[in-house]
Structures are given as C-alpha cells and as structure tokens.
Amino acid sequence: MLAEQQVVQAKAEKQSIKCVVWDLDNTLWEGILLEDDAVTLRAGVREILQELDRRGILNAIASRNDADLALSKLEEFGLKEYFLYPEINWNAKSASVAAISQSLNIGLDTFAFIDDQPFEREEVAFVHPQVLCIDAADLGQLLDLPRMRPRFITAESQLRRQMYQSDIVRARAEAEFTGSNEEFLSKLNMVFTIKLAEESDLKRAEELTIRTHQLNTTGYTYSYDELDRFRHSDDHWLLVASLDDKFGTYGTIGLALVEKGRAAWTVKLLLMSCRVMSRGVGTIMIGYIMSKAKQANVPLRAHFIPNGRNRMMYVTYKFGGFKEVEKNGDLAILENDLSQIQAFPDYVQVHIVER
C-alpha cells in the first residue's frame, strides 16, 4: 500500500462514527413514555443496536424523560446493557451529548445523534456542528451509511462496549480506593500476556498502528500483508500484548516489531494503547525484548521518531537504559548495552507464550 493511501484511509478512519446517541420517545420506541407506559419498540431498532454493537460502535442515550421509568422500560426490552452513560434528564440535548463525549473520552466529530424532533436535531447541530444528526425516520438506512462502517471490525470491536463497561466499574473502584496508586494496581490482579502475533491478531495489529499516536515510538504503519510477512519471516518478531484484570479484559493493547539483524536487533515499532497508560505496564514489553536480546547476545537498538505527542516513549527508552547513538533527521537510533534489565513490576503477573 502506498503511504498516501494510508494517510487517506487514516483520515476516513478518523471520521467513522464511534458513538450513536439515541433519543427515546418516538425514536427508539413508538409513543411517549410519560403519557403511556405501553410504548412499543420501533421496528428494526433491536437489530440496529445489535449490529452497531458488533461493529464496535457504542450506543448512548440523550432523552428528556423520567430516568427511572425510562431505564426500567429499557430493561424490560432487554436493551439496557447496550447503552453507556444514559443521559436521561431535562437538560438541553446538546449538553447531554457533550457529557457523553466527555465521559467516553471520544471526540464529538465521531458522534451521531438520532431524534425524531427537528428542533432537537437543530439544537444539537447548532451547538455541535461536528455531530452527525439523523432523523429517526431514516433509521432504515442507518447501517448502510459509510460512516457507520468502520474500516476494522475485529474481535476487539465486539468487546468494545464491555471494555468500556468494565472501565466504568474500574474507575469507580479507583476513585473509592484510598491507598497509593501502586497499592491500587496490586489489587487489580493484572495479567499481561506477550505472544508472537497470530493471523487472527493482524487486523487489530494494523488498527493499532493507525490509531495509536501518543504511546507510539515511530508511527510506522504497516498493512495487513506486510504484517503477515513479518509474522512468517525468520528475521522479524511481531509481538502482541494483551492485558486482563479482575474487572475484565482490555484486549490487545500492545504491539512491537523487532528486526533481528545479525549484528544487532532493532525495535522498529513499539506501541501501547492509551487505555492502559495509567496501569504501569509500559516497560514490560521492552523489558521482555531486552532480556531476549541479552540471551541471544546481541545489542538492542530502537528507532524513535518524535510526533509531538509521544515523548513518553522516548522517556521510557532513555530511562530503560537506551542511549542515542545516531540521528538521521527526525529518526533517532538508540542502543542499549543490556547491562541492566529491570524486573517486571510486582503488581502484574507477566504471562509469556512462546512457540
């Protein structure tokens, strides 16, 4: 794939919808709940919710309603679990949409809002012009909109809502915890798993190279086919990492590409999802690669290209004992003599799957 194509696709990826915010009365269901308790679900809505969920698109609610009544109605329909951060109150819908965006930490330019009332759609569109506003009458075509078709549908996508739901529970537990951060981490029963990428990991690996900027050492992107070639190459290691804790899985959150040259090994790419930034697991993958290089008795090099947001990865390398040995334009080449390799932190169990 050409670099330009990658950029175009990355842009398209940015604009695909990540969260759909639903009105309830005369949108999700037929009728007005406060006037008549016997509302019926709008035809096709259940299937739309399930399909969006499968594609990894989140669903939320912005409704002017009685919260208890509306939530128990959703429960009755067996749909309550599909919705994150339901905003059921008497506020302006633009305020509810903004609150959901803030809670999810997802930009409004990836939001869609569905309502049967032109006034509500206009109010949201006026305050948040970047939100895609959809008339409930057009629900039939919703799933066919290009922006509702994410480029990547992976095992991760289908778990996305559940991962957010575990994050909510986790955040509550963290807020209630009174000890130090390290004590909290040790109570999570984290398991960090490192393995060589399998074919089923490649879509997610490609997605990570495109979506991750902050915790990414070089920003090198690779297509599915290139990644598959590395997977079969004797001169490369394509490693993926996943994280689980007592609240659930974070999914595949790390990726590393190591080029195993004869004179030295080079970490071309090391990235971690921002979702695990506060989990203290950022040094585990590089620590593992360092110990393998030491066993193979080769020096370990690493590429680093600054992008204005990834300085934490440079600090990780430097504090991990890497020294800058070469500079070509933006590209810094670092080298580690492997005289000191940090042990894995006590609060996480590291599970290494070797073939």
Next chain:
Amino acid sequence: MDVKLKIKQFLARYFKDYNLQDDEDIFSLGFVNSLFAMQLVMFVEQTFQIAIADEDLNIDNFRTINALSSLIQRKLVVTG
C-alpha cells in the same frame, strides 16, 4: 521555595507513607513505570520553567532527590 522541598512535595504524592532520603534511588523502589517517569519530567519542566533536552533525559539525572536538584540548579543557571 527551596528546590529540594518542591521535589519532595511532588514525590510525596507517590511515596505516601515513606520517608524518602535525598540520596535514595527512587527507581529501585519500584516506581519505574513510564507514566511516573513522564510525570516526573513534566513536573521538573513546569515547576521550574526549564526545558529538559534529550541528552539530559538520562535516568541518572532523575534517580535521587540530590540528582534532580543538581539537574535543576544547572538548568536554572543556564536559562537564568
């Protein structure tokens, strides 16, 4: 305010009930994760209004309260 005092106040958030000595290795106590390292670097830059260049981003400059203090003094002299 005294440079060392400011450093201690910052570190106290991470080492709650631990009385960290000026020459004690912060990183040997297990606080080696990337986020902490980054927060430490940002703390130094923002609190003392100095820029830490790539060549100063060396763990030995950040390893103890003494090391941090002398890094900061050195940078303050250069910019001041």
